[in-house]
Amino acid sequence: MPIPPPSCDILVIGSGNAGFSAALSAAQADPRANVIIIDKCPSAWAGGNSYFTAGAFRTAHNGLSDLLPLVNNTTTEQASRIDMSVYSENDFMNDLKRMTGGRTDPGLSKILVQDSRSAIGWLAKNGIRFQLSFNRQAYEVDGRIKFWGGLALKTQDGGKGLIEDHLVAAKKHGIRLYFDTPATKLLTDPDTGTVTGAEVLVRSSSGASRRYTIRATATILAAGGFEANAQLRAQYLGPGWDAAHVRGTPYNTGDLLLSAQRDVSAKAVGNWSGCHCVAWDADSPAHAGDRGVSNEFTKSGYPLGIMVNRDGKRFVDEGSDMRNYTYAMIGRRILAQPGQVAFQIWDARTTDWLRSEEYRPDVTRHLTGSTIEELADACMSAGLTNKQQFVDAIAEYNGATREGSRKWDPAVKDGLATVGLGVPKSNWALPINKGPFLAVKVTSGITFTFGGLAVNPETAAVLSETTGQEVPGLYSAGEMLGGLFHDNYPGGSGLTSGTVFGYRAGKTAAGIVARNRRPESML
CATH class of the missing domain: 3.90.700.10 (Succinate dehydrogenase/fumarate reductase flavoprotein, catalytic domain)
Known part of the structure; x- marks a missing residue:
């Protein structure tokens, strides 16, 4: 079983859509960066909760003509029978506010909405196959195919196809993946508080585990919520929630959420008693x-x-x-x-x-x-x-x-x-x-829990509960990010959020790496 290297430029923890989006963004922003993804699950469970979705992505758009260039499952004849309204940024924002009772974080929701279309386009350019969601978001009435609910796009073969495409893109950009590698602790510089990587356990095929340290200039947390942890569900969501069936991966148990709060005083925000x-x-x-x-x-x-x-x-x-x-x-x-x-x-x-x-x-x-x-x-x-x-x-x-x-x-x-x-x-x-x-x-x-970590919406940098400032070297995206959703959410917003903030986290992290790299003349 491959053992992760002792150091890298950018360490991404979590192999779902948010983690892959962050890693890909970083690799493209700085092609020289050494980017790795680790996940505590075995390789057979790659993809986290993203694998179990229908692959729906909510995005603002200007109608059918805006989306047709992205999809691979629509003929000219079929397109002529489609009724699809424009779904503006105002529509998206109003749905977010309506679904969350006005409690969605204004900074996060603004960026989610305004970046949604560009994020979808970026994924499509990187080989993520999109389709119009005829089976889930449209009904045929009197010969017309009517899309409803502001949601029109899904990935080919749903979450399974999404992760397959992400794996191909990661390989193309030299991103290495290591499974059976849970992160157990975030490492910091004792003088500056900068996150310098993570302590991990590497499990062998025999079941034995060894403790390793992975040093990194930037670390991105994308390991999901605590939906697969019956104890934390009962503790945070309330009595009876330990009886809920787990829709997706059994490996999203909240370990990294708790580690971030323990190790770097990451600020917890959002609806910790709420979930999808x-x-x-x-x-x-x-x-x-x-x-x-x-x-x-x-x-x-x-x-x-x-x-x-x-x-x-x-x-x-x-x-x-x-x-x-x-x-x-x-x-x-x-x-x-x-x-x-x-x-x-x-x-x-x-x-x-x-x-x-x-x-x-x-x-x-x-x-x-x-x-x-x-x-x-x-x-x-x-x-x-x-x-x-x-x-x-x-x-x-x-x-x-x-x-x-x-x-x-x-x-x-x-x-x-x-x-x-x-x-x-x-x-x-x-x-x-x-x-x-x-x-x-x-x-x-x-599906997933709504409570998570506070981030700077512009950079996806994790904020400190102690100082209110960014924790140097630490970023977060996906289900670990808190503040967007309360009680409910507009369908398809979760995967879009993972890509929007994963992209920002990866790009910001790559910028840090590039600035810290010594000029070639000094080597």
């Missing part, structure tokens, strides 16, 4: 994602139907907004239900609108019935505790729906709402009365 948490297949592995199934365990079709808890009661407005503005918080609502589970329900009107990659029978267990009573029996076999309440809840919901004059169009908020229910459905409230009927059992799948 989705409706997730209840039969999925509890403590780590499945790299084969990956994001397909997501169950985001709830706006097309209704959800009831284990006792058969509705508990959330399934149609409060477009799916990509609610999916990151819906898992929190499920986690608060008895047994941390719920049932998603549809009738024959809407089952064809469900995305096959999430709901096909070889991905999720189908609970079916030709009548509501038969559906209830199927759900009873999967853990439903009150059949009559289940039947009554659907009947009550059906009685509160109203026939609308508007044509069914899930690509817009149609205002077709229930009337008189304690838990309303604000849009797409079709009755569930046309068999056959389908239900799936879901739980909560945690």
Whole structure:
């Protein structure tokens, strides 16, 4: 197993999208720089949480013509049938403010929004393959392909394809990767406080570990949050969160967040009791994602139907907004239900609108019935505790729906709402009365945590809790960066943030290295 060198110019800790973006930015800004990436995971788990995403990137754009040059999956005929509104920087910022209750950090959010389009273009120039997200962000209605929710781009083959492309770009630019190498401590100059690298453990194929020191002029932290640490979830997110299923990598356990606070007094900011948490297949592995199934365990079709808890009661407005503005918080609502589970329900009107990659029978267990009573029996076999309440809840919901004059169009908020229910459905409230009927059992799948480290938005340099100033030689990006998201977030913003601030961290770090390098005449 390769052992990392004792020194390098730029040390990146974490092999997700943010880490790769930082390393690539540094290598391009200073081609002479020796850039390495380390990760505590084995090579088979490269990519961190980024691997498990759908590869969605939110960006401000000027409409379809602005995005077509970036994508590889759209024909001229297909493009002629696409309806896609301009998504301006103001639109992006307004969504960020709306989703976070106005608590997004203004400096961070300004840069995220203004750099979003250039960051996507930079990735594309470096071999990241983008596509229009027909399967997740568009519906075909009357022959028109309608994009909705301000989100249009994804990477080819989702997160898996994103990491594959990053690995190719890293190799092209001479960036070396070392796995099975957890960072255990940040090293500092005792006189200046400058971070000078990290202490690491290198694990051999036999399982033995040896302690090494990697000296670096600049160190970039991109090792994710604490979403895979049940103890920290319960401690910071609250009771019951240890029961959440882990959507992605099991290696994001918050070690580096705690080390940064301990070793250099890094300032902690943001929503430490908040996280991105989705409706997730209840039969999925509890403590780590499945790299084969990956994001397909997501169950985001709830706006097309209704959800009831284990006792058969509705508990959330399934149609409060477009799916990509609610999916990151819906898992929190499920986690608060008895047994941390719920049932998603549809009738024959809407089952064809469900995305096959999430709901096909070889991905999720189908609970079916030709009548509501038969559906209830199927759900009873999967853990439903009150059949009559289940039947009554659907009947009550059906009685509160109203026939609308508007044509069914899930690509817009149609205002077709229930009337008189304690838990309303604000849009797409079709009755569930046309068999056959389908239900799936879901739980909560945690994606990433929102609390993180304070950084200078311009440089991505980590700030000190003690001095309020930048910690010399230390930068952060991705899920380790705190302050952007609170309670909720606009879908696709996470990967964009990783690239925007990873790019800035890498470029700034490369500048430090170049300035510290002695002129050739002095060598």
